[in-house]
Amino acid sequence: MAKTLTRSGTSSGLGVDAAVARQLLGDMLLIRRFEEKAAEAYALGKIGGFLHLYIGEEAVAVGTTSMLRPDDYAISAYREHGHCLAKGSDPKRVMAELFGRRDGLSKGKGGSMHLFDKGTNFLGGHAIVGAHLPIAVGVGFAIKYRGGDQVIVCYFGDGAVPEGEFHEAMNLAALWKLPVLFLCENNRYAMGTSTDRALAQTEIWKFAETYGVPGERVDGMDVLAIRDAVGRAVARARTEKTPSLIEADTYRFRGHSMRDPAGAVYRTREEVEREKLRDPIVLFREKVVSAGVLSEADARAVEKDVNDRIDEAVAYADASPEPPGEWLFTDIYKES
Amino acid sequence: MAVMTYRDALNMALREEMRRDGRVFLIGEEIGLYDGAYKVTQGLLKEFGPQRVVDTPIAESGFTGVGIGAAMVGLRPVVEMMTFNFALLALDQIVNSAAKMCYMSGGQFNVPIVIRGPGGPAAQLAAQHSQSMETYFYHVPGLKVVRPTTPMDAKGLLKAAIRDDNPVIFIESETLYHVKGEVPEDPEFLIPLGKALVRREGTDVTVIAYMGMMYRAMEAAEDLEKEGISVELVDPRTLRPMDTETIINSVRKTHRCVVVEAGAGFAGMGSEIGAFVTEQAFDDLDAPVERVTGANAPMPYARNLEKLKTPSKDRIVAAIRRVCNVNGS
Numbered sequence: 001m002a003k004t005l006t007r008s009g010t011s012s013g014l015g016v017d018a019a020v021a022r023q024l025l026g027d028m029l030l031i032r033r034f035e036e037k038a039a040e041a042y043a044l045g046k047i048g049g050f051l052h053l054y055i056g057e058e059a060v061a062v063g064t065t066s067m068l069r070p071d072d073y074a075i076s077a078y079r080e081h082g083h084c085l086a087k088g089s090d091p092k093r094v095m096a097e098l099f100g101r102r103d104g105l106s107k108g109k110g111g112s113m114h115l116f117d118k119g120t121n122f123l124g125g126h127a128i129v130g131a132h133l134p135i136a137v138g139v140g141f142a143i144k145y146r147g148g149d150q151v152i153v154c155y156f157g158d159g160a161v162p163e164g165e166f167h168e169a170m171n172l173a174a175l176w177k178l179p180v181l182f183l184c185e186n187n188r189y190a191m192g193t194s195t196d197r198a199l200a201q202t203e204i205w206k207f208a209e210t211y212g213v214p215g216e217r218v219d220g221m222d223v224l225a226i227r228d229a230v231g232r233a234v235a236r237a238r239t240e241k242t243p244s245l246i247e248a249d250t251y252r253f254r255g256h257s258m259r260d261p262a263g264a265v266y267r268t269r270e271e272v273e274r275e276k277l278r279d280p281i282v283l284f285r286e287k288v289v290s291a292g293v294l295s296e297a298d299a300r301a302v303e304k305d306v307n308d309r310i311d312e313a314v315a316y317a318d319a320s321p322e323p324p325g326e327w328l329f330t331d332i333y334k335e336s
Numbered sequence: 337m338a339v340m341t342y343r344d345a346l347n348m349a350l351r352e353e354m355r356r357d358g359r360v361f362l363i364g365e366e367i368g369l370y371d372g373a374y375k376v377t378q379g380l381l382k383e384f385g386p387q388r389v390v391d392t393p394i395a396e397s398g399f400t401g402v403g404i405g406a407a408m409v410g411l412r413p414v415v416e417m418m419t420f421n422f423a424l425l426a427l428d429q430i431v432n433s434a435a436k437m438c439y440m441s442g443g444q445f446n447v448p449i450v451i452r453g454p455g456g457p458a459a460q461l462a463a464q465h466s467q468s469m470e471t472y473f474y475h476v477p478g479l480k481v482v483r484p485t486t487p488m489d490a491k492g493l494l495k496a497a498i499r500d501d502n503p504v505i506f507i508e509s510e511t512l513y514h515v516k517g518e519v520p521e522d523p524e525f526l527i528p529l530g531k532a533l534v535r536r537e538g539t540d541v542t543v544i545a546y547m548g549m550m551y552r553a554m555e556a557a558e559d560l561e562k563e564g565i566s567v568e569l570v571d572p573r574t575l576r577p578m579d580t581e582t583i584i585n586s587v588r589k590t591h592r593c594v595v596v597e598a599g600a601g602f603a604g605m606g607s608e609i610g611a612f613v614t615e616q617a618f619d620d621l622d623a624p625v626e627r628v629t630g631a632n633a634p635m636p637y638a639r640n641l642e643k644l645k646t647p648s649k650d651r652i653v654a655a656i657r658r659v660c661n662v663n664g665s
């Protein structure tokens with residue numbers, strides 16, 4: 001993962017060749033299977049605390065990351081398994097973190113909500129809604145300060161938009177012209193609160209106008225549409241240091257967390273079933289197979305490979321020992 | 337008396353106070369349509385309607401400020417923090433606005449607001465969602481801080497907090513919501529703020545604890561009873577203003593004092609209690625005040641490390657034996 005996938009000439013009209021299609025499909029499937037296994041492990045008590053699944057939203061992380069370079073940065077909230085995996089983290093170490101084991105990305109100290117991977121420039125895993133938006137602006141500040149041409153993608157939910165930090169961050173990034181891509185994953189709910197009960201302006205992309213930066217809304221279930229929108233925003237950020245706001249129209253198929261049943265009071269079962277028809281993985285698979293970019297056998301091979309990697313990840317996490325007791329007191333400060 | 341959960345006792349207190357006083361309203365995230373993230377406000381939207389049970393977007397500083405403004409001009413808001421971790425976003429409003437309004441205005445504007453919700457350690461929620469929050473608030477003159485240990489206290493203290501004319505920080509616990517106990521059904525049952533309670537009488541040592549740590553200290557006390565050590569347990573219930581008198585009286589009787597707290601020990605509750613006990617009852621002490629506290633580390637996610645972070649019964653027992661000068665078996 002985390003290779004820049006560029007458009008390449010194909011006769012399919014989809015704008016992706018077989019290699020890119022294989023990668024996009026594989027990356028989305030990897031996240032899906034990873035989380036299905038995580039849900040099983042949660043039921044078995046191997047994972048504790050809060051576990052927020054990204055199932056249904058995979059196209060956003062995968063489409064976005066496919067337009068980044070490995071040295072670009074990404075930062076996210078607590079529903080971040082997908083963003084972290086897409087950025088290139090080893091599923092084995094991510095699963096070990098969820099299990100609270102010593103080989104986890106954060107040595108078992110962070111858990112599901114606090115994935116960090118310095119090796120892939122993935123900056124977390126933040127569980128206080130809105131907190132990481134100004135942090136993303138700080139990363140943009142540092143990029144510009146050092147004269148680099150990287151970008152930072154900041155993923156956040158519709159629920160962060162009413163927080164002051166969203167507005168402070170947008171204004172600062174716009175005012176100082178920083179290479180930040182604000183990527184709002186609008187899945188229509190913040191826990192049980194629908195956007196129309198939380199926002200005076202429910203068309204989130206329009207906040208971009210207020211701050212004088214480009215903004216657009218994109219179908220968050222269409223990985224190719226996301227690649228287009230993100231591609232434009234990343235180009236602007238790299239060359240002109242212009243921040244952008246993209247609102248991806250997406251949907252979470254599961255409950256808010258494992259503690260919230262999927263068909264809870266705030267949405268109907270029919271709505272959830274209807275949205276599942278937009279499953280980004282199913283749609284993309286159909287699209288590439290029917291366009292002849294991938295054969296049915298190719299797609300099956302991708303699936304098989306993903307299943308093997310996830311089985312390996314679970315086995316690895318299971319085998320990894322608990323962190324030693326002394327680690328309670330390490331990493332509180334950086335020892336230099 | 338009825339037997340009910342801590343959660344239901346809080347719900348009863350809110351319901352009774354809303355029935356009694358039309359100025360009382362609730363505001364916070366997921367408290368209405370969703371019936372509360374932890375179901376404390378269950379059924380209240382149905383009974384009182386959306387004017388008095390106000391669902392908010394995720395905007396803690398904003399809706400806390402709204403509560404303060406409404407309180408300045410005569411309403412009595414009860415603000416729910418889904419968990420107290422998020423109260424940090426509203427810390428400026430709480431510390432610089434609510435706590436100081438009365439003083440800054442020379443007594444013209446008081447702020448009768450309750451800010452409530454669960455806080456303290458919770459199962460495997462890691463560093464940002466599992467932490468003891470009271471220290472951030474009890475340092476501030478102008479705030480009252482309550483930590484109710486039992487269902488009865490939850491009801492009586494919350495009602496007193498709502499009737500109080502000052503800002504009250506009322507920190508519950510996610511891990512206690514399901515605990516059952518006897519609760520008076522009398523709608524005039526109140527527990528005054530600033531009054532500690534001796535939960536268990538004893539003669540050899542005073543142990544001060546609250547919330548989950550009180551339950552753990554109770555188990556330790558029962559174990560030690562079998563060894564012939566008689567433990568007196570004191571629950572401060574209100575951390576500010578603190579009922580120093582009840583604590584000092586107990587220490588004068590037992591001559592020994594152990595403070596147990598879940599939070600990190602450095603500059604924690606035990607530091608303050610240790611200081612005033614030493615100042616006021618130095619000559620009565622037969623041993624230095626001991627503190628059994630949470631480790632001075634953030635909360636780790638891993639289950640085994642998490643266990644090491646919070647005081648265990650064994651650590652409480654060991655501290656009590658130490659001050660009583662008894663070697664463990």
Ligand SMILES: Cc1ncc(C[n+]2csc(CCOP(=O)(O)OP(=O)(O)O)c2C)c(N)n1
Pocket residue numbers: 079127128129130156157158159160187189190191256365394396418422425
């Ligand atoms: C400051 C803050 N307030 C409240 C919460 C509790 N909380 C956790 S997730 C969440 C909903 C956020 O929804 P959204 O941003 O839309 O993200 P989604 O869960 O839909 O991915 C809430 C209210 C929190 N973590 N942080």
Ligand SMILES: [Mg+2]
Pocket residue numbers: 157158159185186187188189190191
């Ligand atoms: Mg959302």
